[in-house]
Amino acid sequence: TFGPVDPGYTDYPEMQAEVARLVGLYPTLASQQVIGKSFEGKDIVALKISDNVGVDETEPEMLFTANQHAREHLTVDMALYLANMLLNDYGSDPAITKIVDNREIWIIPMANPDGATYDFATSSYWRKNRQPNSGSTAIGTDLNRNWGYKWGCCAGSSGVKSNDTYRGSAAFSAKETQVIRDFVLSRRVAGVQQITEHLDIHTYSQLVLWPFGYTTSTVVAPLTADAYAAHRAIGTEMADLNGYWPGQASGLYIADGIISDWMWADQKIFSFTFEMYPKRSDLFEQFYPPASVIPAQTSRNRQALIRLAQYADCPYRSISKEN
Numbered sequence: 001t002f003g004p005v006d007p008g009y010t011d012y013p014e015m016q017a018e019v020a021r022l023v024g025l026y027p028t029l030a031s032q033q034v035i036g037k038s039f040e041g042k043d044i045v046a047l048k049i050s051d052n053v054g055v056d057e058t059e060p061e062m063l064f065t066a067n068q069h070a071r072e073h074l075t076v077d078m079a080l081y082l083a084n085m086l087l088n089d090y091g092s093d094p095a096i097t098k099i100v101d102n103r104e105i106w107i108i109p110m111a112n113p114d115g116a117t118y119d120f121a122t123s124s125y126w127r128k129n130r131q132p133n134s135g136s137t138a139i140g141t142d143l144n145r146n147w148g149y150k151w152g153c154c155a156g157s158s159g160v161k162s163n164d165t166y167r168g169s170a171a172f173s174a175k176e177t178q179v180i181r182d183f184v185l186s187r188r189v190a191g192v193q194q195i196t197e198h199l200d201i202h203t204y205s206q207l208v209l210w211p212f213g214y215t216t217s218t219v220v221a222p223l224t225a226d227a228y229a230a231h232r233a234i235g236t237e238m239a240d241l242n243g244y245w246p247g248q249a250s251g252l253y254i255a256d257g258i259i260s261d262w263m264w265a266d267q268k269i270f271s272f273t274f275e276m277y278p279k280r281s282d283l284f285e286q287f288y289p290p291a292s293v294i295p296a297q298t299s300r301n302r303q304a305l306i307r308l309a310q311y312a313d314c315p316y317r318s319i320s321k322e323n
């Protein structure tokens, strides 16, 4: 298993360069914003894609987050594939054109730039951020255990600072989760959250997951029967299109303090998790498949992402309801 990270993956400076390249090439459709700094002071970048990108229009907004987990390098390339798909095919692909004209899409390609940079440098299968923990030499918080809904509730995270799923000293104790939370909260206009759908991108196992992760219960407040059914319907449609397996997040194992549970419970944003290539049984590739897989394993999600975007005006349409 287990050579170094393939330099064919996109590292932090390359991500910044690619975002800048796209904004330069498509100034009316793409803009970038530094939404805050990582623990080590790196910029956390959000790319906005829409027609009239300089105007905050009244269009359904979507958020994509990638690379909360440092070693999941393929997810950065997935986020940049999405950006390229929307921008390069605008004006030629009718489905893409309609999405860019009628949505405001936010992409955070690298939620954990400190961890990703460390993993590129060390090829150490690093997962967490790089924030020190008081009273310990162990570094890092698992960002996807640090979110503030049911934080640490349910044995789906660790209180041990050296553990790979260490949840942090408190909900939102990590700088990076604070920054992304505050960005999401900033998308409320007159008290109405503008973001309707969110996708959090991980590797691996080839799964499409929906809330909740903290419990195996399906319909549990504030996830209504209709909201659960709509998550399941959209998630299953996406899985039909990308060949992943659909399921509730907790089906794999209980995880508490995850981003998706917060997105729904706190903001009523429909929220999904992708676990990308390889599939669970591919024990030899895991987090570091060769970069030669990037084109096939990003483009396989094209139709699923288009479908998700098409539902952003009314996710309940997936179950033939208004809301």
Ligand code: 0X9
Binding pocket: 069, 072, 144, 202, 203, 204, 209, 212, 213, 214, 249, 250, 251, 252, 253, 254, 255, 258, 273, 275
């Ligand atoms: O454990 C995670 O944070 C995610 N899997 S990963 O292998 N990329 O670390 C899954 C989060 C949601 N899933 C579960 N509740 N199991």
Ligand code: CA
Binding pocket: 050, 051, 052, 053, 057, 059, 100, 101, 102, 103, 104
């Ligand atoms: Ca627009």
Ligand code: CA
Binding pocket: 056, 057, 058, 059, 061, 104, 194
């Ligand atoms: Ca808007």
Ligand code: ZN
Binding pocket: 069, 072, 202, 203
């Ligand atoms: Zn992950």
